[in-house]
Amino acid sequence: VSWSRAGVVELDRVDPLAQYRRRFVIDDDALVYLDGNSLGRLSIDTRDRVVAALDQEWGHSLISSWEDRWLDLPTRIGDLLGTTLLGADTGEVVVNDSTTIALYKAVAAALDARPHRSAVVIDEDNFPTDRYVVASLAEQRGLDVRWIPEAGPEGVAVDAVVERLDDDVALTVLSHVDYRSAAILDIDAITKAAHEVGALALWDLCHSVGVVPTDLHASDVDLAVGCTYKYLSSGPGAPAFTYVRRDLQAQLRQPIWGWFGRADQFEMAPGYEPSPGIASWLTGTPGILSLVAVEPSVALVAEAGVESIRRKSEKLTALAVDLYDQWLGDLGWTLQSPRDPARRGSHVTVSHPAARQAMADLVELGVIPDFRRPDGIRLGLAPLTTRYTDVYDGLQRLASVTPTRS
Amino acid sequence: VSWSRAGVVELDRVDPLAQYRRRFVIDDDALVYLDGNSLGRLSIDTRDRVVAALDQEWGHSLISSWEDRWLDLPTRIGDLLGTTLLGADTGEVVVNDSTTIALYKAVAAALDARPHRSAVVIDEDNFPTDRYVVASLAEQRGLDVRWIPEAGPEGVAVDAVVERLDDDVALTVLSHVDYRSAAILDIDAITKAAHEVGALALWDLCHSVGVVPTDLHASDVDLAVGCTYKYLSSGPGAPAFTYVRRDLQAQLRQPIWGWFGRADQFEMAPGYEPSPGIASWLTGTPGILSLVAVEPSVALVAEAGVESIRRKSEKLTALAVDLYDQWLGDLGWTLQSPRDPARRGSHVTVSHPAARQAMADLVELGVIPDFRRPDGIRLGLAPLTTRYTDVYDGLQRLASVTPTRS
Numbered sequence: 001v002s003w004s005r006a007g008v009v010e011l012d013r014v015d016p017l018a019q020y021r022r023r024f025v026i027d028d029d030a031l032v033y034l035d036g037n038s039l040g041r042l043s044i045d046t047r048d049r050v051v052a053a054l055d056q057e058w059g060h061s062l063i064s065s066w067e068d069r070w071l072d073l074p075t076r077i078g079d080l081l082g083t084t085l086l087g088a089d090t091g092e093v094v095v096n097d098s099t100t101i102a103l104y105k106a107v108a109a110a111l112d113a114r115p116h117r118s119a120v121v122i123d124e125d126n127f128p129t130d131r132y133v134v135a136s137l138a139e140q141r142g143l144d145v146r147w148i149p150e151a152g153p154e155g156v157a158v159d160a161v162v163e164r165l166d167d168d169v170a171l172t173v174l175s176h177v178d179y180r181s182a183a184i185l186d187i188d189a190i191t192k193a194a195h196e197v198g199a200l201a202l203w204d205l206c207h208s209v210g211v212v213p214t215d216l217h218a219s220d221v222d223l224a225v226g227c228t229y230k231y232l233s234s235g236p237g238a239p240a241f242t243y244v245r246r247d248l249q250a251q252l253r254q255p256i257w258g259w260f261g262r263a264d265q266f267e268m269a270p271g272y273e274p275s276p277g278i279a280s281w282l283t284g285t286p287g288i289l290s291l292v293a294v295e296p297s298v299a300l301v302a303e304a305g306v307e308s309i310r311r312k313s314e315k316l317t318a319l320a321v322d323l324y325d326q327w328l329g330d331l332g333w334t335l336q337s338p339r340d341p342a343r344r345g346s347h348v349t350v351s352h353p354a355a356r357q358a359m360a361d362l363v364e365l366g367v368i369p370d371f372r373r374p375d376g377i378r379l380g381l382a383p384l385t386t387r388y389t390d391v392y393d394g395l396q397r398l399a400s401v402t403p404t405r406s
Numbered sequence: 407v408s409w410s411r412a413g414v415v416e417l418d419r420v421d422p423l424a425q426y427r428r429r430f431v432i433d434d435d436a437l438v439y440l441d442g443n444s445l446g447r448l449s450i451d452t453r454d455r456v457v458a459a460l461d462q463e464w465g466h467s468l469i470s471s472w473e474d475r476w477l478d479l480p481t482r483i484g485d486l487l488g489t490t491l492l493g494a495d496t497g498e499v500v501v502n503d504s505t506t507i508a509l510y511k512a513v514a515a516a517l518d519a520r521p522h523r524s525a526v527v528i529d530e531d532n533f534p535t536d537r538y539v540v541a542s543l544a545e546q547r548g549l550d551v552r553w554i555p556e557a558g559p560e561g562v563a564v565d566a567v568v569e570r571l572d573d574d575v576a577l578t579v580l581s582h583v584d585y586r587s588a589a590i591l592d593i594d595a596i597t598k599a600a601h602e603v604g605a606l607a608l609w610d611l612c613h614s615v616g617v618v619p620t621d622l623h624a625s626d627v628d629l630a631v632g633c634t635y636k637y638l639s640s641g642p643g644a645p646a647f648t649y650v651r652r653d654l655q656a657q658l659r660q661p662i663w664g665w666f667g668r669a670d671q672f673e674m675a676p677g678y679e680p681s682p683g684i685a686s687w688l689t690g691t692p693g694i695l696s697l698v699a700v701e702p703s704v705a706l707v708a709e710a711g712v713e714s715i716r717r718k719s720e721k722l723t724a725l726a727v728d729l730y731d732q733w734l735g736d737l738g739w740t741l742q743s744p745r746d747p748a749r750r751g752s753h754v755t756v757s758h759p760a761a762r763q764a765m766a767d768l769v770e771l772g773v774i775p776d777f778r779r780p781d782g783i784r785l786g787l788a789p790l791t792t793r794y795t796d797v798y799d800g801l802q803r804l805a806s807v808t809p810t811r812s
Contacts, residue, residue, distance in 0.1 A: 100689045100691070288642035
């Protein structure tokens with residue numbers, strides 16, 4: 001395929017999701033924003049909801065908003081997210097804390113549920129905070145961390161996990177979509193393999209939620225954690241979600257006991273008694289101005305539908321790969337993402353020795369991708385706001401700023 | 407003293423802090439809001455800052471705001487708070503996570519720094535989440551928790567702490583101001599006693615920060631944690647602060663390792679290496695919409711000055727006690743706060759068998775205090791927004807809804 005800009009304009013014209021871009025705050029329509037997987041754009045609904053939380057709920061209604069509006073947000077938003085985007089039931093997802101804190105609680109709870117096992121399987125490709133959380137618990141508990149080596153553009157293979165599994169493994173900690181390559185891991189096969197040795201499977205959904213469909217029940221996932229500020233567009237550092245399969249909830253107890261996770265919280269009674277169900281995964285008072293943003297943001301993704309979003313995402317990344325072939329390969333760039341769209345999440349990473357300078361030059365030309373040290377440029381394609389022409393213009397400008405080989 | 411409303415109006419007229427009320431969003435001037443210690447009011451500066459974070463920083467500037475505006479917020483706001491309100495230096499305070507998470511990290515780090523000691527001293531009067539955090543770590547590590555029994559209106563006495571201290575105690579966990587009685591604990595004497603047996607002293611400043619001056623250096627405090635949503639008016643569930651005395655920072659290592667606490671965060675390198683200094687107490691991505699609210703809120707308190715705030719606070723609570731004597735004592739109410747203003751924080755608690763019904767009736771009359779089960783009404787007096795006439799009107803209406811004894 002060789003793409004012309006006119007051909008790409010036509011893709012936008014017939015895009016069934018094109019209308020969603022108008023639901024976002026976009027004051028510079030010419031900006032080519034290709035970093036929606038680091039920070040998703042602000043929707044108008046979300047903007048309005050945060051302002052209402054400020055003015056009406058906090059400013060006007062003051063303390064009464066806790067009971068009237070805020071106390072049930074972590075579980076109410078969890079239910080919305082779980083049932084519309086994760087393939088979970090109500091009562092299995094809660095939204096609270098940062099992704100790092102959520103991971104810490106989930107890993108610790110899983111380890112406690114397998115007290116006679118001392119190994120954790122995780123990959124060197126995993127997002128840093130996942131690795132660091134496991135490292136902290138490994139140091140505290142003397143764990144055997146079984147590292148899967150970096151796997152390159154195609155991501156961690158099922159076999160690489162399986163060969164590290166035995167009956168000393170308590171837990172696997174893997175990301176559904178790799179944060180650099182965008183490789184989609186085989187969540188079904190890996191979860192099944194973990195279960196075959198009696199281990200629990202924890203999945204980090206940060207780079208898949210809202211853009212790659214997941215069915216946590218069908219995949220038999222035990223625990224999942226993810227952030228809401230990428231494809232869910234819930235704002236910088238928006239709180240994370242935690243999924244705990246219902247039949248595990250009685251066995252898994254998270255380690256940080258706080259007043260929001262206690263049964264009969266406002267009795268303020270002596271001793272700790274966890275709330276029933278998923279609410280026991282709460283700890284402290286949630287940051288409401290951040291939390292309120294999640295609900296309308298998730299609702300917008302759910303309205304568009306993750307299956308439709310996935311269809312556009314595959315087309316967007318396929319276009320990026322086509323344009324890589326058309327322009328970038330000959331300029332010394334290397335594709336660091338899978339070629340098979342079915343194996344690829346919603347970003348495409350390319351690398352080049354001159355990537356750092358190219359990144360700076362791109363910003364000057366009104367293109368915002370994400371630089372990944374040492375030499376990667378990550379193009380995050382968010383189907384509700386990224387146009388096909390953004391991909392075309394972004395990659396054309398990337399080609400234009402690449403030094404030609406002398 | 408017998409107060410007339412005219413006398414109280416005069417107090418407002420000459421109040422040097424009266425002007426600050428106009429800096430807050432107050433759309434119903436008749437509302438008697440006496441719960442500023444549960445949720446402080448929204449200031450105009452804070453409102454504007456959050457809207458700017460939404461519209462300009464997130465909506466317009468997108469990902470570039472991380473580097474330009476957000477990354478250093480936890481330490482920058484920590485420095486502001488530490489140097490203006492806590493008696494700390496720059497580099498000793500960080501703002502992030504919920505109070506519960508901050509407490510968990512601080513207690514765990516202190517226990518790790520005293521590995522051969524197994525006891526913690528804490529009081530039954532302490533705020534629930536402090537007690538639950540200690541209980542979770544006690545269960546995980548088999549600690550000996552030495553509970554100081556409930557101490558009543560005068561709060562925990564120094565002797566009650568001292569008699570539980572010995573060389574097996576790793577840590578004391580106490581609140582500077584009791585959340586029910588408002589009793590101010592003797593932070594200097596208790597910290598000194600803890601140090602004499604080689605224990606660390608952790609102080610919860612939730613009910614003192616911004617209204618009762620603290621000088622953490624002068625008091626030789628090791629660790630302190632506090633919330634920012636009470637007298638600091640930073641919004642519902644606004645992030646907490648953590649203080650770690652500089653000379654302890656090399657010894658104390660918090661247990662939840664995440665990417666925001668790692669040296670050279672964006673290298674995303676293997677292995678965990680903590681950031682130097684107080685930044686090692688960060689963990690995950692902070693919730694920016696909640697975090698940005700803290701800076702202007704703290705700045706406003708610092709502008710008014712905590713010494714001036716304390717002077718008005720003492721007068722407000724003294725007026726409340728006078729009016730209790732004038733109206734409530736004979737109606738069967740009991741004062742549950744210290745009579746000595748120097749021993750009292752900025753709230754006053756009264757109890758009565760019919761308190762629950764009185765609370766409901768007060769709300770109908772436009773008065774918002776805080777009900778504390780089983781039979782307490784807590785009157786939180788926030789000097790930047792609470793008028794002397796609010797105290798008068800609130801207590802007069804409380805008297806009016808109290809059933810007369812038959």
